[in-house]
Structure formats: structure tokens, C-alpha cells
Amino acid sequence: MPPALERIDRGRALFLWLSGTRPVQWTRPASGEGMLLTLPAGASLVGWAGLDGTPVAEAVGRFGDALVAASWWDAETQSYARYAPGAAESALLNHGDALWVELSEERRWWQSGTARSRIVFGKRVADAQKAELRDEMEEVVAFFAERYGIEPPEFTLSVVPDVPLANASLRLIRLGEAIDMQSFLPYALVHEYFHILQFDWAPRSLNRSEPPFWLVEGAARFTEGLYDWLREGGAEDRIRSVWWGQSLSVDVPLSAVEERDPFLSFGAPAYALGALASDWLVRRAAAEAAGVAFDPHAPGGLGVGPAWDAHIDYYRLRPSSFSWQTAFQDAFGIGVAEFYEAFAVYRAELAAERMPHLADDVDAPALVFEGEVGPDVAARVRAQFDELQALLAERLGSGPADYTVFAAADVESAAAAHLRVSGREAPQEFCGLWSPRHFVLNLGCNTHPITLLARHHATHVRVRLAPADSLPPLSEQLCSRGPCWLTPATDRYVEAVSRAGVGVETLAQTRNRSIEAARGSGQPLHALETNAGHGAVGPEIAHALGFLAAEWLAERAGERSLFEYYRLLPASRSWEHAFRRAFGIAVADFYDAFAEYRAAGFTS
Template structure:
């Protein structure tokens, strides 16, 4: 494994030379294709030329050997904001050319020269520094489109016109270039101005191998192949690291992936996957290979992208292991799992339309929703981060929702650290592990706080995220007796102001909190301030769409508007519809309700707000 650290463009690319999991079980299909070797030919004119270095890392002297007409090569050091130059026989200032560099080549003589060189298959990850950057252009398409994803962080782009011997600026808000300047071709270079440091992934031809086992349809295979590249790009740009050197085995059941796991690792599947039916744990990483179930209890199937979520989670574990070499499992298991869950949710807006719609409608996607859910449940979790440092404790300690508790607390820990040190620090911790004596040292270097001080500061963190409100009640059946195991979910309508539901928007509403009734039919949940729609389900079908709003009723001193909505033909929640007798207010924001599920429906609900 070799890690290309900060160079003249501070490019960061993780390249692993050895691929794991090369055994494909009989009957499996694979996404692996023959490697494609690409070449680029550039016409170099006498005088100054601006080009991109798109080949493997190479000594500067090799470029002079390949181009007898070359007089000088220069590159821009964005970190130090100065040019570095190499002359024939004098390479000390610029000894190495690295993928992603933009270069000035001064060609002697009076005749143009054709220069052909290979393109690296690994892809190029650029780290644009604040200020000016001279970078290689390896992609195709329009400059404005390629840079639009940085949402204003990239403020300008210029291209050298050798015929005019001048720079022309691209208009980043349109597809045309100033002065009729054409769009750049792969292998050319651009000057790019940035207002802050951003990562930019330009993919190559290398891809991880995805081996599809029984139970994965052709349509799902195509979808996962496409989604894998979206995830790689997202992690590269969020965390400054990527790799294609792994194999993923994807199957529709434990029986499908067990033989592949045995072939690759020489062991049986771990107990965390096999101990429940259906499995609660949906994926694992071992011997550098990823194993994913496309269906299990832990997959968020309502988004239609459940398997991609698991693939994203396990891919981050691959990055952790490869960054940390053989020390990837050192340190707290809550940090290992919490950062992977954070990364999965963070990237979900790029591959999951459900999360993207949440972000567009509510201002954040699954990450923000997951943080709120975890913080809301905080007081219910019977564990703390120090309790789940070890692998054994994390996966065996009892919680009210099994190991779901542990993942949620771990996610909050990762969120606290990302807020303090930045999201890239979540990967930097694993990058630092090989160079320290103890994981405590890597933790303090990456996050700027000792583990002891972090635990002390984190103890009150979820409460700092805002107030909570208690909702409790009893669910009875048609005969009046209590129902055990009924699912109650709180769907957030809005954090800022009321928004009516229709059939379309209801399916887009995120679930903030869920719980189940006990043997007495009782339930209790805590929700953050906002407006919610509550659904009560004896099974887990698609929730019923509601209509027929009744007049608003004030139910607290803070005049929280209560909008009762019920299914046609249902009496709704038991008790008077417009009477405070229906609610036992604890303080001013907590409510109690008795609920009766009619015999002819699976679920129903109503909405109200819980103001701070």
C-alpha cells in the first residue's frame, strides 16, 4: 500500500497494490472487466504550454528524457503559493511529477511536438487549496457543470490559450467560455481559484470488483455498480480518500454469502450476522473483502436503496482498514462503527433519492434526521461510549433496541468529533494510527482533544442539541384489551412552520422516532420540537394516508396548534375530539393519549405539534 500525501497540489490518493478476495464462487457473476489503458496526445507548441500531468507518479528527469525539446517544467505549489521549476539536469526543486498537477512546459525550437502519455487508471483526487491552484483536467464535459457541485467554493477557472498567449476565464454560471474559448480536453490544465479547501475526485478506469451471488436481480446489480462509483466519489470529496482495491460479495441471503465468506477468509460468517433470522447485521468486512446482504432486518428498505446503504457503510470500513494498515481495529469500536454510520448517512444524499428529497424539503438529509433520532432517544439508552469501546461489548451489551442503541450513541460521538475537528478528521484518525504508539495519541492528534476530556464533554452533548417532549399512551384492540408489539412512529412534518400533507409528501416524511408498545399496550417516546404526524400500526404496512382535518385546538399554555387528522370512517384516537380531557399534559409540552385501533385497518394516525 502506498499513500500519496501532500504534493505540489496537495493531491491525496489511496492506492492499494494488492487486491483481496480474488476467489469468485461458482455461479457468481462479476462486475470486473479487463483493464482499459488510455493514452492522451497533446500538441506542444514552441514556447510556453500548459498541460496536466495525468500519468502515474514519475521522476521529473523522465519527462526530459521523453521530450528532447523540453527546456523547463514548472508547477504551482498551492500550499506555499509559489512556482517550483526543474531544468534539464537540475531537479531538486521539482523532483517528482504527481497525478493531478498542472504544469508549464517550455518547448524549444520552432516546430510543434506531439506528446503521447498514458493516463493513470486509478483516478485523481485533487485537494484544491484556498487561493490559486494549477490542476490537471482529466474529465470530459463543461467546466461550469463540473465545478457547480462545489456551490460557490470554486470562484474562477482559467485556461491558457497558446495561440493568443493569454488566459481566458470560463463563466461558471454558463456553458460558454469567455471570448469563445473551447471547453478543455483531458490532459490539459486549468487555473482554478477556491475560497476554501475542497476535494475534487476525477475518476479513472479502475473499479472495485462486485461479485453478485444468488438472490440479486440483474436490475439491482446494475444499480449497485453505478451506486458504488457514486459512493467512491462522495467519500473522496468528503474525506480525501478512496480506493478501488477491494472485492465486494453481494447476496440475497445468509446462505448465498456464507460460501464466499468461507472461501475468502477460511472462517464461518460471524455470529452478529447469523444469530437472528432475518439477520439484524447486514454486512461485514474481512480479509479486505466486503460482504453485503441485500435483504435483512437492518436495511432501511423503505428508501429502495437499502443495499446501497450497507455497501456505503462497509466501504468506509475498507478505507479505515487500508488507511490504518494492520492497526485498523485498534481504538474504540464505537468510533469504528460511528464514523462508518456517519459517512453512510452523509453520502446518502448522493445515491438515495429519498435522502436527497429530505435535504431539499427540510434542509438536511438522512444524517440530520439520524442525529435527531439518536439525540431524542438519548435518555433511553442504557449505555455510554466508554461501555462499548471493545468489539465484544459493542456487539453483545444489552440495549432497549439491541445493538441499535450502540450504533446511535456511536453516531452521536462521531457527530461531536466532526463538529469539532471537521469531517476529514474522521478519516485522519485512521491515517495517523500507523505512526503512533497508542490509539489515544492518534485520537488527540486528529480531533484536538484527549479521549478522557472527550468523554467528559460528550456526556451532556445530546441534551445540548435542544429540548425534548414526551409523548406516551396506551394502544387497545377492538375488544378494548391492550395490544403488545404495536409500532408507533413519529414523522416530522417541519421544524419551522406547519406544512399540510398529501399522499405524495407523506411518503417523503422522515421518521424521527419509533417505538413499540409493551405487554400493557403502553408506549412512550421523546420528540424534538417541531410538527409531527404519528402513525400507529399493528403490522408494518405502508401507513394510511389521512384526510379530513378538524378545527385546530390549543392544548398548552404555549398555544401549540393541534390539527387532528383521521382516516375516513374512523373515530380516530379515543376520547373527545376537541377536549383537553383527551390529553394529560405533563408540564406544558408533554401529552398522553389512549388509542384504539379499529378492526378494519392496519394503521392510522394524526398530527400535532410539540413546541419548545
């Protein structure tokens, strides 16, 4: 005989055979709490602890490929009905209904219960947003429950107008009403919910903002990345590339951002660096647990589950550990000092692999070819690249520049390079994609490479000479570094000089084309100061007038004055002040002189 059933565990369903012909009433206490079940491979009879009216497809869909079969009791037919994946219609489950579930492997199953998370909404939150937010919050809770076996603590989610984005404290997540529901909300909830769990596991250490603060925020950002990967799919290295690319602005060792204030002084890049460090630690701990050698550069490795939860173990261990360093050693299997040394090597190796200019001591751009670039094309591009650097430095006084150019044979190899160094997908068609540290050049474009190389160099130098956080106050109607015509004007002139320098097109040819195009509009140059005015005349006319204006300034004050303006801008009272110092003429006087020059057919 089978052993007697003396106790019914929570979540277990019962199959009862009743004798006789009279109906039997059985009242059972119902709990509105959520429930985390661990179901073995094979068949299990379980009770549904979720909301009434939940489609069977939604309930069992969480098992993914592990689901072999599922059946539910049909009271009308007095038999079990088998679930058909992909069926147009799905039966509805009510709280307390029984399910037969057959799995190919052991899985956790989170049932959210009927007592949903407490959410407080501001007055301006629409009903549709409320429903979406509830659904997203439940998905996040289920992610942590099913992937890591973490049942949710009590907490409140509050959506209020006085929060810019999101933050968390003990048992409270606060979101701003203006949060982007589509692209930002899911990951903000993961990040802040992880903080809720940190507070729950180790409240005293977090309330004191105990170091290492890069792990406090980095572990949350790391988990956010796991959620992104599981939700969106794609290569695992995409997430790691995002972290690495964003972390480049942190130009100090990881140990320098242990404390809260130094960490926060670097802003978002420090969060990315913390995620990269957390990723390294979790992968190392998982490799050690599996008894295999740890290679930090091995592809993939964004696992989730018991073997990949060292970042969670740390906070569970912290309250009972003598110090955070002790908990660190126990959770990750490596001492703090040894880790800092190994992680510094890892960062340097990533830099050498992904951005060659960061791996040398030379303050000069590096050129790397991607894909099957023929030897003749490579030689021509290399020659133009080298000549461009000398031309801009010596003739235009652009100053030092330090970045990497990835010259790709076609759009496919260009897109692969862009994904590798930035973690972002490239558009379907593009000629060039840039950041202050790199430029991906698609050699398959019709545009001559020298034009794109010159434009990127000018942009890089401009950002280096006049960083965004160093600029004087500017009108909101202007562009970031002054009038909206001036930066494109500098670019057009740099491109023209570069094309002339390698024999593609003479300055006279560029000038004649620009004069012809400029005749298509009577708008004065000062009307192009604003974004609206610059856009109103169209790119062809705007670029033509810009080149002619830059040429006029270069002839009057010297070609080096074009970059001198940006060099002077950070220390100037205003862009007009920098303009006068660089070009030797007041803005109003320049506009008058250029109008006369234009009226005379662009002849002196």
C-alpha cells in the same frame, strides 16, 4: 527570469510554445489511477485524469461555489474555450486534456482515473443497477478524498445474493443484491467504505474487534450522517435528532458497550448512540483546535475537513499508540473516563430538553405545549389530559405509562416539534404522530384532542405490556398482537370511554352510531381477523364492529379485561390462549355468541 522547471508534478499541465512549422509528436505515459489534487485560490493549469468523454460541467461541478472560471483547450479553434455554468451543452474532456481552473479558495479535487473501482456483480443485478452502483461508489470515494484528503486504498466491492444488507472486511465491501438502491445504497457505501479505511489504517486493532466498539461503528455511522447532510441539505440538527431518537433504546452508559458483543446486543440503536458520541468528540476537538469554548448543545457543527477529522485521526494514530486509550486522548483531546462522564451529562440534558418524561423519576406522561396555544385551550387540554390518565388507570386498569405529549397550536409548530424529537420531517397535514416515547398532537385538527390522546395512550400501554420481541408465534395473516379487529376494537372502546369521561359524547351515542354503521355489512367478525379481511369492509364498518365487540367483551369480563389480554399475551402459548384467559371465553365460542348478539340487533 522565472526559475527553471526541473520536475513536473503529477496532475500539473504544461503550456508549450513550439517554433517552426512542422508538427511534433509527443508520447506521454498515461496512468489509469485516480488523482487527488489540491488547488490553491486563483488560477491553475491542470490535466484531466478522469475518463474520456467526461462533460466539463461534471468535471468542474465538484468545486461548487468556489469555481470562478474554467477554460479548456479547443483543438479546432486553437484557443481556450470558457466554460459557462448552466449551459445547455457542455464540451467533453478526454484523459490528458488541459484545463484552466480559477477558484475563490483552496479546494481538493478528486479525479477518479480510468481504472475504476473493482466491482463484482451477481447474476441478478440489472445493468441499470450496475451503472448506478458504480456512480455511487465513485461519489463516496470522492467525498472522502475531497473532504478529508484520503486517497482510496485498493478494495473490491462485491454484490452477492447471500448478504442481507452490507458488511466490510479487509479491502472488501459486500452488498446484498436486494439492497434498496434509492434510499439505502449511498449511506451503506459510506458506512462500509469507512470500515475499509479503518482496516487500512489500523488493521490489527480492528481484526481483534478492539474496543471501543461503539467508536468502530459510531464513527462510520457519524460519517454516514455527514454524507446525508451534505447530500440532502436541511438543518444540521436533523441528523443529530435522528441519532438521539434512535439511541434511546440503549438504556446503559456508553462505557457498557465498549466491547463488541454488548454493543451488538442493542442492534441499530447502539450504532446511533455511537454516532452521537462520535459527533460530540469531533465537535469538541474542532472547538479546541479553534480555541473556542465547546458547547455540546450549540446548533449546527457538522463540519467536515481538517479541523473536523478527529474520528479519522484516532485510527491513524492507533497503530503507533501504546493503547487505544492513548490514541483516544491524543486524537480527541480528552481522556476516556472524563469523556464518559461528560457524555453521560450530555445525554441526560438532551433527555430533559427533548423528552421531559425522561428527566423525572415519575412513571407518568408529561404534557408540553408548542407554539402559541391560548390559555383557555391549554387549560382545557390539560384538564382532559389529567382526567384521561386517571380514568384509564383506575377504570380500565391500563397500568403505568411514561411518555411526553407535545400539544402544538398548529401543523407548523407540530411539525417543528416532531423534527426536533425524531429527526424526521412530518407530513404536510397530520393530526398526530407518535412513537412509544412521544406523541405530537396538532390542536389545529378538527378531531377532538381527547380522542387522539386516548388512542396514543392505549397504543403506548399496549406496546409496553406486550413488546414485539415478547409475543407468541402468530400466523403471518394476523396482525402483530392477534386478530386484526382486536387492537382497533380496544382503541375504539378506550376512545369512547374517554370522550364520555370528559362529557364530549356518551357511550350510548357512540354505541348507536356504531350499530348503524355495522348494519352496512354482513361480514362475520371472524372474517376481520386478517389484514385483508379487515381492510375489505372499510374503516367505518371495521371500527363499528370492533367497538361493539369490545363493548360485549367488557360487559362480560369487565373493562379491565381489554388491557389484561395484552398483559397476558407474552406469557401465553398463543393469542387464543391469552384471549381465553383474559375474557373467560374461547375464541370460537365468542364468535358464535357475538353473531347471535348481532343477529338480535345488538341487544342482549
